[in-house]
Amino acid sequence: MKKLLLLAVLKLVKIISSHEPPITGRIFPFNLLNCRITSEVCPNKDITFYLYTRTTQMEPHELNVANPETIKEAKFVTNRPLIVLIHGFTGHKNETPNTEVRPAYFRRGEYNIISVDYQPLAVSPCYVHAVLNLPTVANCTAQLINYLIQESLFTLDNIHIIGASLGAQTAGMMGNFIKSGKLKRITGLDPAKPLFVFAKNSHRLGKNDAEFVDIIHTEVMLRGVLFAIGHVDFYANGGLQQPGCDKQKQKMTGNCNHVMASKFYAESINSEIGFYGYKCSYWLQWFIGLCQPSNQTELAGAFASKEARGSYFFKTNSKPPYAQGK
Structure with a gap:
């Protein structure tokens, strides 16, 4: 089993570091634990989209480009932004970042929120296969966005993509498939690191994927990327141990530090004091103590x-409200 897993990882690294077309549709010479790679077809039965508004958040409306009536019947809130939420490994429409971010936006006001659900393609322990499925998830999500723009329901100016973990990397790949220009904003909530360190630019999130890319890092030593990849990168508590995620809680949940990025972002939507980070040239400089809090601050979230532009560092409380303000 270990040998098969090693072969899978080596093959994946070769694919994502190559300069070949998108990696969807590649089939391994064996099927590991019934893991699978979906077809490249969009729309795709394994990738679904649900529209939430303030009045319909308990009964979301499924959108399907293959059935235009589902979009015509959808009760989009006119003249309000569209937020697209993309979950990570083992997630679904009612997991991080959806459960944190959706209600926070609706407490603030009227929004159109589409939650992308690709749960069948991101099941445990099939991480390698989940990564290989991401370009198809990105393509199908972009197909929906392209259709909404084509039907004059939205423009790129009022669309904001928010992805957590693998969802952040998926958001970055969407730029390969958007037809009418560049996405205006992508927010990456602790973007996933495993198998993306050596990926080529078109297969991971970076600052060229949207006009504005902002990142919140909360677990840089394990699941999340360490290096700055956006126009602005915020490191909560240095991206290390998050207050409130003690060893016992981390052991129970397995990913407490990782999901805190979504919790901090959600709180920022309605916070009266906000998460303000002070500037430091890069993470290592902060880590060895060469950066001190200064008046050069930026608001995260x-x-x-x-x-x-640049890298910023802020501290948080161990329980809500997490923000400490300036």
């Missing part, structure tokens, strides 16, 4: 300035 939902209302981050689109002019912000």
Whole structure:
């Protein structure tokens, strides 16, 4: 079993570091634990989309480009932004970042929120296969966005993509498939690191994937990326141990530090004091103590300035409200 897993990993690294077309549709010479790679077809039965609004959040409406009536019948809130949420490994429409971010936006006001659900393609322990499925998830999500723009329901100016973990990397891949221009904003909530360190740019999230890419890092030593990859990168508590995620809680949940990025972002939507980080040139400089809090600060989260550039560091409380303000 270990030998088969090693072969799978080596093959994946070769694929994602190559300069070949998107990696969907590649079939391994064996089937590991019934893991599978979906077809490249969009729409795809394994990838579904649900529209939530403030008044319909308990009864979301499924959208299907193959059935235009589902989009015509959808009760989009006119003149309000569209937020697209993409979950990570082992997730679904009612997992991080959806459960944190959706209700926070609806407490603030009227929004159109589409939750992408690709649960059948991201089941445990099939991480390698989940990564291979991401370009198809990105393609199908972009297909829906392209259709909504074509039907004049939205423009790129009022669409915001938010992805957590693998969902953040998926958001980055969407730029390969958007037809009408570049996405305006992508927010990456602790983007996944395993198998993406050496991936080529078109297969991972980076600052070229949208006009503004902002990142919140919360677990840089394990699941999340360490290096700055956006226009602005915020490191909560240095991206290391998060207050409130003690060893017992981390052992129970397995990913407490990782999901805190989604919790911090959700709180930022309605916070009166906000998460303000001070600037430091890069993470290692902060880690060895060469950076001190300064007046050069930026606000992290939902209302981050689109002019912000560089790396910023902020501390949080161990329980809500997490924000400490300036």
